[in-house]
Amino acid sequence: MMIQKSFHLFRSICKKWKKCHLVMPSCSFTKIGCFHHDLVKWSSARYFHHNQRWQAETPRSHSTSLHRFPFAMVTEHDIDFFEKLLPRQAITDPDVLESYNVDWLKSVKGSSKLLLRPQTTEEISHILRYCNERNLAVCPQGGNTGLVGGSVPVFDEIILSTSLMNKVLSFDTVSGVLVCQAGCVLEDLNSFVEENGFAMPLDLGAKGSCQIGGNVSTNAGGLRLLRYGSLRGTVLGLEVVLANGKVLNLLSSLRKDNTGYDVKQLFIGSEGTLGVITAVSILCPCKPKAVNVAFLGCSTIQQLLQTFRCCKGMLGEILSAFEFLDSACMQLLQNHLKLTNPITESPFYILIETSGSNANHDEEKLHNFLQHAMNTALITDGTMAKEDSKIKALWMLRERITEALLHDGYTYKYDISVPVEHIYQAVQDMRVQLRDQAKSVVGYGHLGDGNLHLNITSPFYDSALHSLIEPFIYEWTAKHHGSISAEHGLGLKKRNYIHYSKPAEAVYIMSHLKNMLDPKKILNPYKTLPDYIS
Amino acid sequence: MSARVLVGVKRVIDYAVKIRVKPDKTGVVTDGVKHSMNPFCEIAIEEAVRLKEKKLIKEVIAVSCGPQQSQETIRTALAMGADRGIHVDVSGKDYENLGPLQVSKILAALAKKEDVRLIILGKQAIDDDCNQTGQMTAALLDWPQGTFASQVDFQEDSLKVEREIDGGLETIKIKMPAVVTADLRLNEPRYATLPNIMKAKKKKIDTVKPSDLGVDLSSQLEVLSVEEPSQRQAGVKVETVEDLIKKLRDSGRI
Numbered sequence: 001m002m003i004q005k006s007f008h009l010f011r012s013i014c015k016k017w018k019k020c021h022l023v024m025p026s027c028s029f030t031k032i033g034c035f036h037h038d039l040v041k042w043s044s045a046r047y048f049h050h051n052q053r054w055q056a057e058t059p060r061s062h063s064t065s066l067h068r069f070p071f072a073m074v075t076e077h078d079i080d081f082f083e084k085l086l087p088r089q090a091i092t093d094p095d096v097l098e099s100y101n102v103d104w105l106k107s108v109k110g111s112s113k114l115l116l117r118p119q120t121t122e123e124i125s126h127i128l129r130y131c132n133e134r135n136l137a138v139c140p141q142g143g144n145t146g147l148v149g150g151s152v153p154v155f156d157e158i159i160l161s162t163s164l165m166n167k168v169l170s171f172d173t174v175s176g177v178l179v180c181q182a183g184c185v186l187e188d189l190n191s192f193v194e195e196n197g198f199a200m201p202l203d204l205g206a207k208g209s210c211q212i213g214g215n216v217s218t219n220a221g222g223l224r225l226l227r228y229g230s231l232r233g234t235v236l237g238l239e240v241v242l243a244n245g246k247v248l249n250l251l252s253s254l255r256k257d258n259t260g261y262d263v264k265q266l267f268i269g270s271e272g273t274l275g276v277i278t279a280v281s282i283l284c285p286c287k288p289k290a291v292n293v294a295f296l297g298c299s300t301i302q303q304l305l306q307t308f309r310c311c312k313g314m315l316g317e318i319l320s321a322f323e324f325l326d327s328a329c330m331q332l333l334q335n336h337l338k339l340t341n342p343i344t345e346s347p348f349y350i351l352i353e354t355s356g357s358n359a360n361h362d363e364e365k366l367h368n369f370l371q372h373a374m375n376t377a378l379i380t381d382g383t384m385a386k387e388d389s390k391i392k393a394l395w396m397l398r399e400r401i402t403e404a405l406l407h408d409g410y411t412y413k414y415d416i417s418v419p420v421e422h423i424y425q426a427v428q429d430m431r432v433q434l435r436d437q438a439k440s441v442v443g444y445g446h447l448g449d450g451n452l453h454l455n456i457t458s459p460f461y462d463s464a465l466h467s468l469i470e471p472f473i474y475e476w477t478a479k480h481h482g483s484i485s486a487e488h489g490l491g492l493k494k495r496n497y498i499h500y501s502k503p504a505e506a507v508y509i510m511s512h513l514k515n516m517l518d519p520k521k522i523l524n525p526y527k528t529l530p531d532y533i534s
Numbered sequence: 535m536s537a538r539v540l541v542g543v544k545r546v547i548d549y550a551v552k553i554r555v556k557p558d559k560t561g562v563v564t565d566g567v568k569h570s571m572n573p574f575c576e577i578a579i580e581e582a583v584r585l586k587e588k589k590l591i592k593e594v595i596a597v598s599c600g601p602q603q604s605q606e607t608i609r610t611a612l613a614m615g616a617d618r619g620i621h622v623d624v625s626g627k628d629y630e631n632l633g634p635l636q637v638s639k640i641l642a643a644l645a646k647k648e649d650v651r652l653i654i655l656g657k658q659a660i661d662d663d664c665n666q667t668g669q670m671t672a673a674l675l676d677w678p679q680g681t682f683a684s685q686v687d688f689q690e691d692s693l694k695v696e697r698e699i700d701g702g703l704e705t706i707k708i709k710m711p712a713v714v715t716a717d718l719r720l721n722e723p724r725y726a727t728l729p730n731i732m733k734a735k736k737k738k739i740d741t742v743k744p745s746d747l748g749v750d751l752s753s754q755l756e757v758l759s760v761e762e763p764s765q766r767q768a769g770v771k772v773e774t775v776e777d778l779i780k781k782l783r784d785s786g787r788i
């Protein structure tokens with residue numbers, strides 16, 4: 001049996017390192033033969049990063065931590081083939097490759113020698129068919145803005161960039177359905193649909209660089225999820241090229257289609273490991289005519305949660321974003337980016353955005369809510385804006401925190417989702433756990449979605465600090481029945497922690513799907529699924 | 535001090551908005567476009583409010599000339615700390631022809647009426663970039679002017695104004711009553727906080743007509759056309775140096 005084999009393989013690998021035990025979160029297992037028995041036996045043990053090889057992340061080069069799978073190496077013959085297939089877009093210049101090999105956080109670096117930049121789905125189909133036959137590994141790459149090391153090669157995988165596939169294929173101005181190639185930059189798409197009075201259903205800080213194909217393959221969340229839902233609902237169709245080069249055309253623009261299993265859902269969030277997305281059909285909502293932003297101060301977590309509850313009740317359907325940040329974040333913004341705090345110092349700050357079709361109606365609702373919040377002392381101070389320039393300035397306080405953290409030092413990033421009541425508990429518990437060892441411990445995020453971005457910084461990478469943080473944070477999350485990666489995905493850095501949030505049978509099904517769609521494992525290897533799967 | 539300060543605030547298209555020219559080339563599209571207070575007027579209000587907080591002046595009056603919507607701009611000024619507002623109602627054709635000369639006549643009339651000691655304006659408006667209203671107002675009142683101010687120090691009957699000029703910084707001393715126009719580095723305007731926004735709702739805004747002030751709004755200027763700047767041409771990439779030289783020769787550059 002498959003599970004038995006992988007389980008024995010896993011245990012034999014573990015036996016090589018002494019003191020290696022496995023911890024299982026308190027999930028309920030259904031019986032699947034002897035695998036279940038052994039898991040239960042091990043459930044009370046601890047998992048150590050005993051040996052460097054098992055560490056999920058090292059700054060700069062990663063190749064010391066993992067074994068390269070036995071893929072073929074790229075030869076002159078292969079390069080000739082690609083150069084004929086993609087004139088001038090088969091790049092081997094090491095200077096150009098340098099930036100494609102490193103992620104945005106500059107925390108992981110691959111050593112790919114070949115970058116391919118196709119412009120059509122056919123080209124991608126030829127590329128993958130060839131790579132599948134030759135057993136060459138491929139790392140699909142969009143805007144390279146991912147935060148878990150999933151967008152860059154680990155070893156010498158061929159980088160398959162969608163950057164040149166940036167055409168809009170069609171836009172229906174009545175239904176708002178946009179069909180475009182996977183390499184379109186999110187901000188460009190937003191500008192395009194805005195001309196016709198629509199907006200993209202997602203928005204993230206990386207919008208100037210991230211590409212829609214990458215957004216879909218990582219099931220990106222972002223700032224508008226509260227209002228427009230996740231990509232799983234707004235993506236109506238996909239065109240995907242499978243590992244063997246076959247083009248799977250599921251590019252429909254229909255809102256409703258219940259004909260069989262919804263196969264496209266497999267590719268959304270699969271981080272490029274099941275297929276390469278080449279075109280997306282997405283439903284765009286109408287651009288709101290009236291947008292207001294309020295920036296408020298709260299003195300306790302309880303008040304923060306109460307404000308959220310009150311907000312949902314009084315603002316209801318016009319609420320489009322509810323974000324929070326703590327005073328440590330504000331400190332970083334002031335120190336590193338010289339941004340000013342628009343209101344008086346508070347332990348917590350909230351950013352509320354409303355979007356609607358009638359300015360007067362929205363303003364009245366917002367004013368009533370703010371008046372109520374002030375009178376009942378839920379908030380201590382606040383400001384509001386309806387002009388574009390001021391709205392941008394207030395959003396910067398939330399969107400630029402990631403940038404400010406980069407300036408503060410080496411950042412350990414965690415993105416967890418837990419029931420809303422516990423959202424800040426992780427930050428407080430982490431501060432107790434780390435005492436004074438870390439430079440900054442900050443918490444911010446999409447309070448409306450129960451999603452916390454917990455970030456810790458230190459002047460340089462510190463493995464002692466790292467081992468205090470992990471697996472503490474993952475165990476904490478599992479204890480609260482949360483997700484260890486709410487929206488960032490697993491990529492390279494979190495692939496081996498999947499068991500903290502998913503039961504073994506789910507991982508088993510995932511590995512079967514992977515085997516079915518990519519038997520040679522050439523698509524984005526070393527990512528998303530845990531190492532013991534292979 | 536019992537001085538009163540008059541601050542002019544102009545309602546302009548918000549600077550973050552993409553400007554579109556009307557198809558008939560008579561002007562810029564303003565319908566349904568987000569407007570806000572001119573950034574330099576915000577700096578002017580901030581300066582006036584700071585003077586009041588330092589107890590150097592008694593009252594800050596915010597003035598705006600324009601249609602009904604100008605009252606929103608005055609409300610913002612009140613939320614930032616102004617004491618009361620005056621809305622000079624100008625709409626329709628008169629509003630289209632409203633320029634620095636007309637506004638400075640209005641401000642001069644109001645300054646006399648309200649017995650004002652100091653007028654603070656933004657150095658220019660971001661929609662017309664005229665940079666004339668402050669200077670014209672001072673001339674009409676025969677008052678000294680401190681323009682492009684990056685620092686203002688109150689000294690009994692006079693002001694020490696540090697001005698940003700092409701060659702650097704110039705410091706002048708002018709007697710009050712005077713006109714000062716604010717430059718970018720004078721201060722950083724505050725955000726209007728909620729308690730002040732709520733208070734501002736109760737502050738008074740008086741409405742007057744230009745005719746009440748005895749001002750004639752006729753203009754000597756006529757806008758002939760408004761056009762977008764020419765589109766930037768795409769660049770051309772060439773493969774070799776020979777190609778480059780050939781292209782330069784063909785286009786007559788060398």
